[in-house]
Amino acid sequence: GIQVEQSPPDLILQEGANSTLRCNFSDSVNNLQWFHQNPWGQLINLFYIPSGTKQNGRLSATTVATERYSLLYISSSQTTDSGVYFCAPKTGANNLFFGTGTRLTVIP
Amino acid sequence: DSGVTQTPKHLITATGQRVTLRCSPRSGDLSVYWYQQSLDQGLQFLIQYYNGEERAKGNILERFSAQQFPDLHSELNLSSLELGDSALYFCASSFSGGATDTQYFGPGTRLTVL
Numbered sequence: 001g002i003q004v005e006q007s008p009p010d011l012i013l014q015e016g017a018n019s020t021l022r023c024n025f026s027d028s029v030n031n032l033q034w035f036h037q038n039p040w041g042q043l044i045n046l047f048y049i050p051s052g053t054k055q056n057g058r059l060s061a062t063t064v065a066t067e068r069y070s071l072l073y074i075s076s077s078q079t080t081d082s083g084v085y086f087c088a089p090k091t092g093a094n095n096l097f098f099g100t101g102t103r104l105t106v107i108p
Numbered sequence: 109d110s111g112v113t114q115t116p117k118h119l120i121t122a123t124g125q126r127v128t129l130r131c132s133p134r135s136g137d138l139s140v141y142w143y144q145q146s147l148d149q150g151l152q153f154l155i156q157y158y159n160g161e162e163r164a165k166g167n168i169l170e171r172f173s174a175q176q177f178p179d180l181h182s183e184l185n186l187s188s189l190e191l192g193d194s195a196l197y198f199c200a201s202s203f204s205g206g207a208t209d210t211q212y213f214g215p216g217t218r219l220t221v222l
Contacts (some may be wrong), residue, residue, distance in 0.1 A: 095166055096143075
């Protein structure tokens with residue numbers, strides 16, 4: 001299956017700071033989703049973004065499919081942004097392949 | 109709230125036992141997926157159903173089985189449980205099960221095998 005690498009593995013931010021999370025994948029994709037797993041374990045959909053750029057409030061994402069990477073931007077971070085962020089592309093198969101995630105801790 | 113429901117939220121059982129996890133997809137979604145999240149394997153795909161039929165299989169053990177019923181809810185059966193089966197099990201659903209579908213995840217069932 002497709003290989004997914006996320007960086008950085010861990011990130012600690014002061015509240016109010018901005019950050020960029022990166023996802024590299026090894027194959028062409030026809031779908032890519034970003035998720036936030038909160039401290040209670042819930043996986044929350046952030047973006048469906050196989051290509052291009054999308055924005056939702058303080059979050060935005062960009063996927064450059066031809067170069068096999070996606071970026072998630074978090075601006076003005078809040079303590080509720082803490083958790084693990086997963087990138088999950090999909091190739092020809094119908095299942096998502098999850099990276100190992102970026103663990104974000106936002107401190108007040 | 110994604111609209112996908114899973115029961116139970118938590119399950120504690122002993123090695124060698126059998127358990128059943130249940131999932132109801134979002135209204136209108138025909139496809140259901142099961143994923144396992146464990147400390148050593150991360151989040152991995154187990155199996156997918158579409159409108160009652162198995163569509164794709166991932167890293168699902170032979171001790172595990174699943175089915176999707178006519179009302180579209182799905183059950184994941186885990187038997188001869190081992191300590192290593194302790195994990196968070198997620199169900200996801202999507203409309204058509206196709207390559208460009210968005211998958212929506214339920215809250216998960218946390219299984220602890222003692």
